[in-house]
Amino acid sequence: MRTTIDPCSDKLHSIMKAISTVIVGKDETVQLVVLSLISGGHVLIEDIPGVGKTSLVSALSRAVSCRFQRIQFTPDIMPSDITGFSIFNQKTGEFEFRPGAAMSNFVLADEINRASPKAQASLLEVMEERQITVDSHTYVLEEPFMVLATQNPLDNVGTYPLPEAQIDRFQIRVSLGYPCLEEEMCIMAMKGNEKKELKAVATGADILELKAAAADIQVQPPVVRYIASMVAATRKHTSVLLGASPRGSIALYRMSQALVLCEGRNYVIPDDVKYLAPSVLAHRLILTHEAKLAKLTQEEIVHDVITRTEVPVGGALRCPR
Numbered sequence: 478m479r480t481t482i483d484p485c486s487d488k489l490h491s492i493m494k495a496i497s498t499v500i501v502g503k504d505e506t507v508q509l510v511v512l513s514l515i516s517g518g519h520v521l522i523e524d525i526p527g528v529g530k531t532s533l534v535s536a537l538s539r540a541v542s543c544r545f546q547r548i549q550f551t552p553d554i555m556p557s558d559i560t561g562f563s564i565f566n567q568k569t570g571e572f573e574f575r576p577g578a579a580m581s582n583f584v585l586a587d588e589i590n591r592a593s594p595k596a597q598a599s600l601l602e603v604m605e606e607r608q609i610t611v612d613s614h615t616y617v618l619e620e621p622f623m624v625l626a627t628q629n630p631l632d633n634v635g636t637y638p639l640p641e642a643q644i645d646r647f648q649i650r651v652s653l654g655y656p657c658l659e660e661e662m663c664i665m666a667m668k669g670n671e672k673k674e675l676k677a678v679a680t681g682a683d684i685l686e687l688k689a690a691a692a693d694i695q696v697q698p699p700v701v702r703y704i705a706s707m708v709a710a711t712r713k714h715t716s717v718l719l720g721a722s723p724r725g726s727i728a729l730y731r732m733s734q735a736l737v738l739c740e741g742r743n744y745v746i747p748d749d750v751k752y753l754a755p756s757v758l759a760h761r762l763i764l765t766h767e768a769k770l771a772k773l774t775q776e777e778i779v780h781d782v783i784t785r786t787e788v789p790v791g792g793a794l795r796c797p798r
Contacts, residue, residue, distance in 0.1 A: 502659075510649075512736055561616075
């Protein structure tokens with residue numbers, strides 16, 4: 478039996494299918510990025526060079542007909558390059574605002590950890606408040622708005638690690654990884670014009686409708702408690718110096734709503750939370766020195782938290798149709 482949620486699910490799958498024509502064999506990552514878009518979040522793509530980080534963002538911007546800007550972060554980039562600046566017009570005798578690269582719908586912050594802390598900090602207001610303040614004037618950004626940042630986790634020469642406050646503003650962290658043999662053969666055979674021919678399957682208005690539909694999905698109290706308990710458990714874990722913040726709880730809640738919308742349901746179950754938790758919570762954890770020496774990863778800690786958190790059961794998890 479089809480429900481009113483199904484048209485939203487169909488639209489989401491059409492976006493993901495369009496992106497997957499360019500990003501071969503990474504359906505799970507593509508899904509997570511699209512879910513972050515309709516749940517109002519930002520994405521940190523952390524991976525080695527050459528695996529398609531920039532191509533993923535470019536494909537998303539073409540699949541959804543919205544404005545797209547790319548910022549190549551370098552040590553000499555200025556905050557005004559990102560946010561914009563005011564310039565004096567001698568003809569009118571007034572200052573005019575020249576928008577920066579952040580005045581767009583999709584903003585690709587390429588190699589964000591190569592910029593200075595001052596330049597990185599200019600994105601804090603942009604990501605959280607979705608506005609830009611220049612010379613005491615505030616400019617509200619057009620929705621939908623999303624920042625997708627990339628960084629190379631292996632190359633530390635000439636980089637500035639992102640501060641915890643900024644990392645926490647990314648709703649999810651994903652990676653693409655190497656393709657398998659068959660996928661790499663497909664990528665090699667892919668022609669450049671095939672990427673350019675990717676046509677838009679959704680508009681900005683469609684994304685706003687999907688965001689509203691996702692926000693309307695009810696999450697039952699047992700599942701809300703499950704999310705809160707899982708996040709709270711990260712703060713008490715013996716291998717964690719600093720656990721996930723309430724922003725992490727909100728992100729996991731909203732991503733769960735987006736996931737069930739994509740799957741055509743109207744209720745969140747614990748399995749949805751378990752599936753999303755590593756991508757939403759892992760990058761927010763700061764491990765103890767002992768955990769780092771033991772070579773524990775943030776993802777391993779989240780999986781341990783998942784196994785230790787009591788799972789709610791019963792018919793109360795479902796919303797009435």
